[in-house]
Amino acid sequence: MAKHHLDPQYLDPNYEPVVNRSGNTPFGDILAARMQRRTIMKGSVGAALAGLMGAGLAGCGSDDDDDRASSSGVASTELGFKAVPVSTENRVVVPEGYSAVAFLPWGTPITGAYPEYRPDGTNSGEDQEQQVGMHHDGMHFFPIDLKAGGNSSSEGLLVMNHEYINQNALHATGPSYVNGLRPADEVRKEIAAHGVSVVHIKRDSAGVWDLVHGSPFNRRITGNTEMDIRGPLRGYHKLVTKFSPDATETRGTLNNCSMGPTPWGTYLAAEENWHGYFANKGASQPREQVRHGVGSESRYDWELADSGADAYVRFDITPGSGSAADDYRNEANTYGFMVEIDPFNPQSKPQKRTALGRFGHEGVIFAPVREGEPVVCYSGDDSRFEYIYKFVSSQPYYAATAGGYLLDEGTLYVARFNDDGSGDWLSLDLEDPDFAAKVQAAMGTTVGDIVFEGFENQADVLLNTRLAADIAGATPMDRPEWGAIDPNTGEVYFTLTNNSQRTEDQVNAANPVANNQTGHIIRWQEAGNDHAATGFQWDIFVFAGTQGTETVVDGEAVVTLDDDNIFNSPDGLWFDYNGRLWIQTDGSDDAPYQNNMMLAANPETREIKRFFVGPTGCEVTGVVSTPDVRTLFVNIQHPAGNWPDASDPRPRDATVIVTRDDGGIIGA
Template identity: 75%
Template sequence: MAKKDINPLYNDPDYEPVVNESGNTPFANVLAARMERRTLMKGSVGAALVGLMGGSLVGCSDDDDDDNSPGNPGSQVELGFEPVAVSTLNKVVVPAGYTATAFVPWGTPLTGGLPEFRTDGTNSGADQESQVGMHHDGMHFFPIDLKSGGSSSAEGLLVMNHEYINQDALHPAGATYVNDKRPDDEVRKEIAAHGVSVIHVKRDGNGAWSVVHGSNYNRRVTGGTEMDIRGPVRGFDKLVTKFSPDGTRTRGTLNNCSMGPTPWGTYMAAEENWHGYFANGDAEQPREQVRHGVGDASRYDWELAESGADEFVRFNISTLAASAAEDYRNEANTYGFMVEIDPFNPQSKPQKRTALGRFGHEGVIFAPAKQGKPVVCYSGDDSRFEYIYKFVSANNYDAATADGSLLDNGTLYVARFNDDGSGDWLPLSLDNAGFVAKMNAAVNAGSVGSIPFTAPFSSQADLLLNTRLAADIAGATPMDRPEWGAVDPNTGEVYFTLTNNSRREPDDTNAANPLGPNPTGHIIRWMEKGNNHAATEFEWDIFVFAGEAGTETVVDGNAVVTLDDTNLFNSPDGLWFDYKGKLWIQTDGSDAPPYQNNMMLAANPETRDIRRFFVGPVGCEVTGVVTTPDCKTMFVNIQHPEANWPDASSERPRDATVIVTKDDGGVIGS
């Protein structure tokens, strides 16, 4: 998620508070222990950054069964473009021979009466409910004929998240207050600018893309849309609210960062920094709020809407009545999940899939689904010192019948990275004797880190509601802000961005591991044992360290990557493998020299050849990327640009998608 221009009243440390005080062994220490035996090299940053294994991890597999080998490991990935330079221009920069065009900016008419966007900010809340939302983020392109087995690259549903808002741009003069209350329509508009847009798009004979206005597929899912709770937490007493006395429903999805398309053609939206939308004025907070950093004031003061309407006061999660069924003390417990949306069924209710855990989901990435095998997906918890998770379904995948119910039963695991390059998936389950023993020990100790823990989890629902605490107890490895993940379609290796960690202390590192603090981040990858994504063991290495020119990723004394002016980058965030096997890396970090504006790079995962392909306008985050199945049209999202982009004649910045095409009609990146 973006770390700049959030709100003048809300600073970055509070946006993503460090709330993991479990004392689990930090990843920096694990990395240091493993690198003690590796050869050091000197670079322009003082010391080389050291990778842990050479080449691909495919050789780590001890199972030659072809049925466990996704894709074709023998395929070759080539980058056929000249890298672009860093840029400070207030425009999108792409290689020679490519064209970039802004598309569906915030406020684009989408549903209902198709209200036009007003450049003075005077659109109403009702207007915003029918317009494309703000702060575009993760997205996916679904071919219009997907459900019938097709793969159209000329028409489809472009589905995207809208992570958060810029109140100064959203309203004529920013957020306003009257006697310490917010105007109802401002609050309604802000809630509507969040969520998800489903946009029916089509390419004409000249190659130009447009919105199919009047399509029944066009849809807005907002912070106020009614949703069902599914999985083990459904009906749990800590989800009881005035709106849902049986704990089975809620309203809205918020702070949706990345996403994940499912094998059965639906869209999973992640709820990341949801904690800041709620205010709890109680003297004490329950552990499911403390471990997430819920405070006594909310980010946008929606609970202060002047009418006191139920749709707004639900953001006040203080204890205000005799029972949970009479107030909203549990409202925040209905957030922090992956939310499944069926873009092909506009009448369907979104489903919050609780078996995948409750934390700051950055997104979800599915391993290739295999007939008769469990469904496997991965998710990072995007905050400093948090964890990487994996879910393995209890039931097996059947292409003819698969749907979201596969995600309601299974085992949630959390990753432990060992110092010898091995790794373990630790089950978070009350059916696992090892976990129960650790939980009971925590009860005897009376706390987990600084959080009181005097009673065991009462059920699996209680455990999942407190996923972070459960991961602390299990002994997971705290990471440097795990964000997007991607699975290599050729090898099955899993990649995750570790964006950065400004809170990493220098004494967490040594000379072989100069990552404390870790201002520029790196990308980790692993291979599951036997190339079986459901396995409980894996082997890991570092794919690349980000940094300035001269930063080296070293394997056994050899620099396998040395960054230079063509590929220096910092704070890797977005990550996606295209259908040809290229790895796309997006950044959300410092825009100071030498990095300048945020960017997107393409990588060959076999050779670690990395080249800068795309640079965004001033002040933006480059986030969200997907292509059509033929890889000839690319969609890239630009979030929180500064003034006068994409319209130079307007002072009001607008988040937008960028369409990238190759002038000769060829494959992007070839």
């Protein structure tokens, strides 16, 4: 009964099913139309980017270094450290003059009765609900005085996602089955290891960080926490369940990858590969499940808990003989959203913000807000051949009254990348004449694997966001993951991690090798530097790869990768408060890349250096600093060896605290 055919550590790059068969023009084909093949160099392909705006988008930014100087006097985007080499060691590697310390590993007690972590795996489900979850991912540091207008760098709330689990490490002897059923407390523990941790932390006079024991802010949000449904899908009949017959509530958030801090001081957790948690054993599936790859069996068999409790039965979404209010056929429709959590209000109920669309959210990034103007945010759908989205609020932002309600009404757009270097944001609003015409034209046709029969209303559009984007004519991308916005220029960056499904007939200058495993980073400037605009200009910031891989603009190699910066499968992405770009990887640990890593980039010069290498088998994911950029928090997910404690028989995901030995600014 164990899921031997599913990787328990979730490392299979093919796990995310390709479910976009719409036939929309792939991004690689569009890029090929404006690029030329260049010379093979040092055994790698020199990828050529034809210039579309002179020296590229970097020319759109200010060149006044004084505006971006750090307190050290060094221009804030310069990289002042010595690059570290690749590594196969089961430890964290940082540059000379830096220190790295593991912090808040899985199982750390943070709330309630503060039950201690047991290395033998015998902690109960109730214990896990009071401990830091498993598989740390996206995170953010909120200064403790943020709501009072402060920016403390010595005390705050560290909020982090827990994407999924390693069942073998979580339990004493791995997952178990008795007569085809799973012990309910094992299931409870697995659900509790998912979700989000809110941890109140403080630095002492010696510079050592620790959690604030007994703080009312310490909190766990898990896969069973009750949540509200907000926005256009609240009350929609396709979200009706036995738990919420009026479709206003649900339970839990799962597979939270990246995140996004809001301009009003809350935290948005992203629900990414939620489809694998549900099982539909029926003869057919509705399009809401087909377009996401929901299968006939679930990843962890939670629906088989021997207690038969409603909290576990809900993962079986096979329709019963009664109405939707009698079973959980619609339970999966309450997942695939951004979930807003207020870390400063421990009694607050998390809110699923449905106006931002339902898909495999990798995370969300907010454009800088301006008084009296709409709120704008971006999100990638992390799967091969999926899309990049933008949300523009209907109501304007005012700092004095801003809140999550701004995310309940607005327009959701999807990106189309044109072959001349321009781009368009395509509205997914039935009130938009262009989109409405496309919907009408698609009626009765087969879109991918789905016979399209229209949308009931705008709520139905948002429930089926991927399908709506197919019909709109969006550009399928190579796994769009984390995004980041340059604080100095306003340019938007997104990682396109890889695409192992690319075939020989799709080879082009942007993705010159079939079964592409290396990926690249794209960026764009919105028209008029207005993030609410419906047009943009784009280029490629860098192609990942081995030594000699080039990114060429106007015939000149602006980046040539060498021993100091080879990388593959860019995933995490973050601009620090000074303007350096941090790039994290989730790729192969084979030569020449070895363990996954984090690099720093100067967005003006495209200089890139390797700053951090993780322990064996891990993904390096999640990065944020204190406002003064003197403490850096980095997450290590699914380490393969016994890290961070060699004496512990179980590997433990953990946050790593990186500081400069002289107390200076990280990266400078």
